[in-house]
Amino acid sequence: MTRKTKRTAYEVKVLPHLKEIREWCELGLSQKQIAKNLGISESTLYKTFNENPNFREAFDRWCMPVDIELENIFMKKTKGYYYDHYYHDENGELKTIPKYIPPSDQLLMFAVKNKMPGYYKDKQEEELKEMSFEVTYVKKDKKEIASEGEEND
Known part of the structure; x- marks a missing residue:
């Protein structure tokens, strides 16, 4: 079997x-x-x-x-390029002129983000460090502030 x-x-x-x-x-x-x-x-x-x-x-x-x-x-x-554009003039003759297509900003950003992800990201990740400092408010009247300004001159 x-x-x-x-x-x-x-x-x-x-x-x-x-x-x-x-x-x-x-x-x-x-x-x-x-x-x-x-x-x-x-x-x-x-x-x-x-x-x-x-x-x-x-x-x-x-x-x-x-x-x-x-x-x-x-x-x-990504780099931009030239191409030949064909058209008929008013006499019906076929003419050629060079045309330029500029680089695509979107493709450039896509390429850069994928090639160098450490430098270019949609959102930058930054570490926020705690900073401690002390703020002291001193209440002074206008005469004291004016007299301090004169002493510094």
Whole structure:
């Protein structure tokens, strides 16, 4: 009598869909979206990564071009860039003029906060130290104050 082994989620849900997974990676879908498309939870997808390191390596390779492209777009928008703007003049001729897109302030702040979190935060955390000092009020009339001012001159 042969005993049947239980098939893993990788064998049932992932392995038959490797081509689709690659396409989803290339389209830039997140791991959460890919898991949903496969009909498994995100934790099950992570479990298949741990159980099948070759699948994890392939998955990362498939997603890498999208990640690099995103980084390139991010850097371009962070630094500002020129592009050729095409238009038709009043005679109908196609003309080109260079246009400049300035750096994005929001992307710059995002980059700086992530690159140097110790220096740039949304909220600065400062320790307040207790300072103790004594205040003494002395009641003086106007004549005393005037006479003290004359003595200091």
